[in-house]
Amino acid sequence: MENTQIVKDIAESYAPKTKEQTRFEELTSLDNKVKRPVEIFAYTFGCAGALVLGAGMCLTMGVIAAGAGWAMPVGVVVGVLGLAIAGINYPIYRAILKRRKAKYADRILQLSNELLNK
Secondary structure, three states, X not given: OHHHHHHHHHHHHHOOOOHHHHHHHHHHHHHXXXXXXXXXXXXXXXXXXXXXXXXXXXXXXXXXXXXXOOHHHHHHHHHHHHHHHHHHHHHHHHHHHHHHHHHHHHHHHHHXXXXXXX
16 A cells, blocks of 8 residues: 555656646745745854853853853853843844745745636
8 A cells, every 4th residue: 555655656756747736836935935044044043042142151150261250240241142142033033034025925926826716
């Protein structure tokens, strides 16, 4: 039973594509083009904020520069900076996503309407 599904999938991958399939592929490609760069930015920026926050915590607790009098105040400042980076990540993500959606909205809506009104 499983083999028949595999055979069907292989045969389908070699079959000529219809206009509807190519439009659907273009629609999903445009959707990915809108979302993927924004998600990559958000994950990268969020990870950077978490790392800065962690470095601040290490300084504050004395894991890094143990015994230094300047470690705790600097650690608090670095930790607050990390919190600010992590906190601002989502509003930046939404702003960039909104801009990218506006850029590709016309073509995505056109393809969507063509596929839905078939």
